[in-house]
Amino acid sequence: xxxxxxxxxxxxxxxxxxxxxxxxxxxxxxxxxxxxxxxxxxxxxxxxxxxxxxxxxxxxxxxxxxxxxxxxxxxxxxxxxxxxxxxxxxxxxxxxxxxxxxxxxxxxxxxxxxxxxxxxxxxxxxxxxxxxxxxxxxxxxxxxxxxxxxxxxxxxxxxxxxxxxxxxxxxxxxxxxxxxxxxxxxxxxxxxxxxxxxxxxxxxxxxxxxxxxxxxxxxxxxxxxxxxxxxxxxxxxxxxxxxxxxxxxxxxxxxxxxxxxxxxxxxxxxxxxxxxxxxxxx
Amino acid sequence: xxxxxxxxxxxxxxxxxxxxxxxxxxxxxxxxxxxxxxxxxxxxxxxxxxxxxxxxxxxxxxxxxxxxxxxxxxxxxxxxxxxxxxxxxxxxxxxxxxxxxxxxxxxxxxxxxxxxxxxxxxxxxxxxxxxxxxxxxxxxxxxxxxxxxxxxxxxxxxxxxxxxxxxxxxxxxxxxxxxxxxxxxxxxxxxxxxxxxxxxxxxxxxxxxxxxxxxxxxxxxxxxxxxxxxxxxxxxxxxxxxxxxxxxxxxxxxxxxxxxxxxxxxxxxxxxxxxxxxxxxxxxxxxxxxxxxxxxxxxxxxxxxxxxxxxxxx
Numbered sequence: 001x002x003x004x005x006x007x008x009x010x011x012x013x014x015x016x017x018x019x020x021x022x023x024x025x026x027x028x029x030x031x032x033x034x035x036x037x038x039x040x041x042x043x044x045x046x047x048x049x050x051x052x053x054x055x056x057x058x059x060x061x062x063x064x065x066x067x068x069x070x071x072x073x074x075x076x077x078x079x080x081x082x083x084x085x086x087x088x089x090x091x092x093x094x095x096x097x098x099x100x101x102x103x104x105x106x107x108x109x110x111x112x113x114x115x116x117x118x119x120x121x122x123x124x125x126x127x128x129x130x131x132x133x134x135x136x137x138x139x140x141x142x143x144x145x146x147x148x149x150x151x152x153x154x155x156x157x158x159x160x161x162x163x164x165x166x167x168x169x170x171x172x173x174x175x176x177x178x179x180x181x182x183x184x185x186x187x188x189x190x191x192x193x194x195x196x197x198x199x200x201x202x203x204x205x206x207x208x209x210x211x212x213x214x215x216x217x218x219x220x221x222x223x224x225x226x227x228x229x230x231x232x233x234x235x236x237x238x239x240x241x242x243x244x245x246x247x248x249x250x251x252x253x254x255x256x257x258x259x260x261x262x263x264x265x266x267x268x269x270x271x272x273x274x275x276x277x278x279x280x281x282x
Numbered sequence: 283x284x285x286x287x288x289x290x291x292x293x294x295x296x297x298x299x300x301x302x303x304x305x306x307x308x309x310x311x312x313x314x315x316x317x318x319x320x321x322x323x324x325x326x327x328x329x330x331x332x333x334x335x336x337x338x339x340x341x342x343x344x345x346x347x348x349x350x351x352x353x354x355x356x357x358x359x360x361x362x363x364x365x366x367x368x369x370x371x372x373x374x375x376x377x378x379x380x381x382x383x384x385x386x387x388x389x390x391x392x393x394x395x396x397x398x399x400x401x402x403x404x405x406x407x408x409x410x411x412x413x414x415x416x417x418x419x420x421x422x423x424x425x426x427x428x429x430x431x432x433x434x435x436x437x438x439x440x441x442x443x444x445x446x447x448x449x450x451x452x453x454x455x456x457x458x459x460x461x462x463x464x465x466x467x468x469x470x471x472x473x474x475x476x477x478x479x480x481x482x483x484x485x486x487x488x489x490x491x492x493x494x495x496x497x498x499x500x501x502x503x504x505x506x507x508x509x510x511x512x513x514x515x516x517x518x519x520x521x522x523x524x525x526x527x528x529x530x531x532x533x534x535x536x537x538x539x540x541x542x543x544x545x546x547x548x549x550x551x552x553x554x555x556x557x558x559x560x561x562x563x564x565x566x567x568x569x570x571x572x573x574x575x576x577x578x579x580x581x582x583x584x585x586x587x588x589x590x591x592x593x594x595x596x
Binding site: 019020021026028030032033036038104109110111112113119281282 | 331353
């Protein structure tokens with residue numbers, strides 16, 4: 001590389017118009033940061049793709065085998081759950097991306113540039129949460145709708161006890177479950193982001209995220225079932241996923257109560273992240 | 283203007299910065315000189331509010347950095363450690379920083395041209411050489427057209443062309459009335475660039491003086507004298523203020539007398555001189571002797587202070 005201009009152009013002497021840091025500007029900056037990394041685009045795509053793929057694949061399998069399935073299997077088949085199952089994988093992708101949105105700044109040293117530009121610090125956390133949350137919801141909602149409608153279209157025409165097994169979006173609780181799934185994914189992403197800000201380390205953030213959402217629930221199954229039934233509805237993932245259930249399953253919080261509890265956990269984690277960010281050396 | 287008052291930073295038992303008080307004035311280039319691990323980078327991080335002081339205080343243009351409404355217009359900084367995401371292009375990196383202050387895209391393009399990165403502006407910064415990374419860091423520092431420019435070891439990794447470019451740039455920025463504060467562990471670099479020096483060792487202030495003063499005070503004047511009468515001359519010059527080194531038969535080095543003084547004395551006694559040559563002791567030696575007592579890890583096998591500090595900070 002050669003130096004093309006050794007002299008300083010006169011423009012250096014011109015003061016750029018006096019500006020100030022605002023929350024809106026920091027959000028714009030975070031938008032640029034989010035989409036200027038290739039890994040972000042890949043991970044977002046992976047989250048969407050799994051949501052849709054894992055709706056279509058089970059629908060195809062069940063539809064093709066419907067005529068030979070036992071009456072018991074047909075009776076217990078849940079056409080809603082099977083079309084929203086991809087959420088389980090998508091939450092891992094989005095949670096990991098949430099962690100990376102902030103831990104990636106610490107691992108690379110970018111955080112020093114970021115906080116030198118915004119030394120009040122908290123606007124950075126709010127901007128990251130706002131931008132990442134909005135982007136996640138804006139992608140998760142269409143993904144959930146596509147997943148639901150494609151799965152139901154595949155199941156359509158198959159019946160059990162005289163009823164078509166395919167659900168309609170206007171069936172009771174169905175629209176709430178589909179839209180709620182997108183809300184759940186958004187909260188999972190924000191939960192990951194808060195953990196990333198607390199741990200400032202990608203590996204610690206992602207493993208804690210996965211531990212809380214995936215590892216703790218099965219661990220509780222070793223407890224006496226009365227204990228497990230009393231505790232597990234309040235776990236973050238169980239509480240949050242109550243929004244995607246229809247009917248009135250046992251040992252589950254109400255859909256909005258559960259989602260609100262998960263939102264509460266996320267808000268608490270975010271508050272802890274804010275307190276640490278404000279206080280710690282970089 | 284940067285003002286530090288009793289600035290102190292402790293990490294556990296280690297005191298990285300110890301009761302520093304100094305002012306960095308506008309209109310000149312101030313060098314921040316000290317051996318590696320002496321606390322220069324920690325001091326700079328405290329100026330930017332990245333690290334909180336354990337005691338004392340530092341302000342920029344009369345305010346704490348975090349209280350500035352447009353910090354990038356007040357201070358432009360290049361920190362020693364890389365502060366760039368390697369997956370992001372140079373252009374996106376600068377744009378994201380610019381956007382926090384509403385600085386227009388045209389300014390980003392201008393800076394990329396200034397530092398000579400046009401050809402690689404869309405490349406991921408992780409593929410940059412050390413020198414290119416340094417240029418990108420300098421572009422980021424100048425983005426907000428800041429009153430204070432603070433660079434930590436800016437010439438690291440630059441080729442000779444780049445080093446001269448930095449020197450000229452710093453001098454120009456100072457001539458425009460800005461405060462220019464740059465750190466180095468090399469006195470020779472400072473002698474070429476800086477007007478004023480703040481010297482620290484083990485986190486403590488050792489000297490705060492102009493470069494001219496430093497050179498006057500610390501460069502010893504040694505005169506090399508070659509003469510068949512070297513032994514007699516040595517006896518003649520002997521005094522508490524003069525030290526004499528006999529290098530080989532017929533060759534001595536005299537410290538404490540000027541070349542004219544030696545020549546005149548020799549002429550008065552009728553001694554023949556074959557060589558009378560003033561020797562300039564290097565500034566690097568002067569700086570090293572100044573900080574020798576303050577360097578924590580001469581030849582011992584202990585961990586250098588920087589690593590300790592980083593280990594604790596991490």
